[in-house]
Amino acid sequence: MTSITAPARNATLTTGRLAGWAPWALLGASFVCSFAVFGVMAAGGDLADFNIAGAVIVGVLAYMVLITVISSIAESRRKAVDRLMTALVATAFTIALLPLISLLWTVAANGIQRFDAEFFSYSMRNIVGDGGGIVHAIWGTVLITLTAAVIAVPVGLMTSIYLVEYGRGRIAKAITFLVDVMTGIPSIVAGLFIYSVFALLVRPGISMGFMGALALAVLMVPVVVRGSEELLRIVPNELREASYALGVPKWLTILKVVLPTSIAGITTSVMLAIARVIGETAPLLLTAGFTASLNTNLFNGQMMTLPVFAYNSYMNQGTAADASVARAWAAALTLILIVMLLNLVARLIAKWFAPKTAGR
Numbered sequence: 001m002t003s004i005t006a007p008a009r010n011a012t013l014t015t016g017r018l019a020g021w022a023p024w025a026l027l028g029a030s031f032v033c034s035f036a037v038f039g040v041m042a043a044g045g046d047l048a049d050f051n052i053a054g055a056v057i058v059g060v061l062a063y064m065v066l067i068t069v070i071s072s073i074a075e076s077r078r079k080a081v082d083r084l085m086t087a088l089v090a091t092a093f094t095i096a097l098l099p100l101i102s103l104l105w106t107v108a109a110n111g112i113q114r115f116d117a118e119f120f121s122y123s124m125r126n127i128v129g130d131g132g133g134i135v136h137a138i139w140g141t142v143l144i145t146l147t148a149a150v151i152a153v154p155v156g157l158m159t160s161i162y163l164v165e166y167g168r169g170r171i172a173k174a175i176t177f178l179v180d181v182m183t184g185i186p187s188i189v190a191g192l193f194i195y196s197v198f199a200l201l202v203r204p205g206i207s208m209g210f211m212g213a214l215a216l217a218v219l220m221v222p223v224v225v226r227g228s229e230e231l232l233r234i235v236p237n238e239l240r241e242a243s244y245a246l247g248v249p250k251w252l253t254i255l256k257v258v259l260p261t262s263i264a265g266i267t268t269s270v271m272l273a274i275a276r277v278i279g280e281t282a283p284l285l286l287t288a289g290f291t292a293s294l295n296t297n298l299f300n301g302q303m304m305t306l307p308v309f310a311y312n313s314y315m316n317q318g319t320a321a322d323a324s325v326a327r328a329w330a331a332a333l334t335l336i337l338i339v340m341l342l343n344l345v346a347r348l349i350a351k352w353f354a355p356k357t358a359g360r
Contacts, residue, residue, distance in 0.1 A: 018074055023083070026066045027059075034059035050109070053102040060091050104336070111333030114326045124292040129320040134331050136294040137309040141338070143298060144209050144288060144305060145278050148216035153270055155217075156224025163225075164232040165254055182222040190218040191283025198287075209295070209303035212288030216277040223276055227269025231262040264350035271346035275339050281307040306335045 038055040064087045072080035122133035159179070163172055194215040198206050235258050243253040259266070289302030290312050313328035 017079075018071060022070075023067055026070070027063045030063040030066060031055075031059040034062060050105075052105045053098050056094060056098060056101065060087075060094055063087060064091065107329060107333050107336060110326070110329035111331075114330035115333070119327075119330060123294050125294075127292070128318060130323045132327065134306065134309055134327070134334060136291070137304045137306045137331060138334070139294060139296055140209065140288070140303040141278065141305045141307075141335070143296060144212045144284070144303065145216065145274060147210065147213035147298060148220055148277060149270070149274055151213065151217040152220035152224055152273065156221045156273075157228050157266065159221075159225045160228035160232055161254060163229050165250070165258070179222045179225045182218070183226065185219075186282075187215075187219055187277075187280050188282040188286075190215045191286035193218065194283070195286045207287060207289035207302045208300060209288050209298035212284045212303065212305070213298065215283035215287045216280060219277045219280065219283070220273040223273035224270060227272060228262075228266050231265035231269065232258060235261050267346050267350045271342055274342055278339060278342075279307050279335060281311050284308050285311075306331050306338075310335070 034055045037058070038051055041051075064084060067087055068080050068084045071083045118131060119133040120138070121135055122131070123136035124132040124134075125136075159175065163175060167175065194211050198211055239257050239261060240253055243257050244250070248256070284305050285308055288305060288308070290304050290308050291302045292304070295301050295303050310328045310331040313324045313331065317324040
């Protein structure tokens with residue numbers, strides 16, 4: 001065994017191939033050098049001044065040069081071109097992620113300054129300078145978004161069931177056309193619509209949390225309909241036919257076979273709809289308004305939400321501009337964390353309710 005293994009091992013050392021760890025070592029060295037250079041350039045020491053997008057781009061370019069040169073020397077020209085093309089594909093993926101990485105870095109670097117106990121336990125009531133918090137905005141965002149989901153999800157899901165299981169002819173085409181139109185309407189139009197309806201039915205100038213929930217529900221419904229419709233269509237017809245062959249009625253087949261089969265994807269569609277509306281500012285400015293006090297009554301008085309709080313803190317900085325801007329960044333970071341948490345919950349729900357297969 002020793003006489004066979006030793007020559008084979010020596011052969012792999014002379015075939016002109018880089019070790020498996022070599023590309024990763026070059027990539028790590030490139031990023032270390034790039035981040036070190038940009039760290040020196042950010043002489044102020046503030047994380048917000050660090051150009052993470054530029055550091056990533058320079059690091060990737062340095063890696064492509066290094067891997068191409070070293071591979072052409074140690075391996076062959078053909079292998080070097082192959083590694084260069086692989087690096088270019090990875091670079092395209094990195095460029096697509098750069099806006100997201102830069103956004104997250106900027107928001108986190110600026111918003112972490114106000115992440116303290118006071119910020120999450122106090123409102124802005126009677127606060128004109130430093131201090132204050134966003135507890136009233138968090139409550140408003142959660143209540144309004146939850147109410148919007150309670151309204152929009154059943155309507156959107158039942159509409160998608162009708163289009164897939166029952167809809168035929170002109171009515172189904174008309175509904176599909178209206179859903180497509182609603183998908184592209186600006187969010188401010190939904191806010192104006194709800195505000196106009198309540199101004200006519202109740203009184204002009206009225207603002208309350210329930211109006212904001214209705215505006216967000218208008219924006220959520222088409223997203224839920226389109227996402228759920230596509231997921232219901234990919235359920236195999238054999239499952240429906242097997243249920244019908246056992247004498248199960250259509251409504252029970254939908255409830256017990258079709259929906260459980262697609263529940264994982266439907267949950268993801270619902271969470272995408274929630275993420276679509278949770279950061280809306282324009283319709284909530286018109287419908288829910290803004291306040292500095294905590295209000296948990298959706299049907300009485302104005303309610304503050306996180307996007308409106310961030311907008312108001314930045315636009316109306318008052319006597320302490322730095323403190324107001326810091327609160328705006330912290331509110332934006334809180335909103336991002338809430339969206340990330342909702343997506344994590346959606347993944348867990350999808351995994352829990354996904355159909356169990358024999359291989360599991």
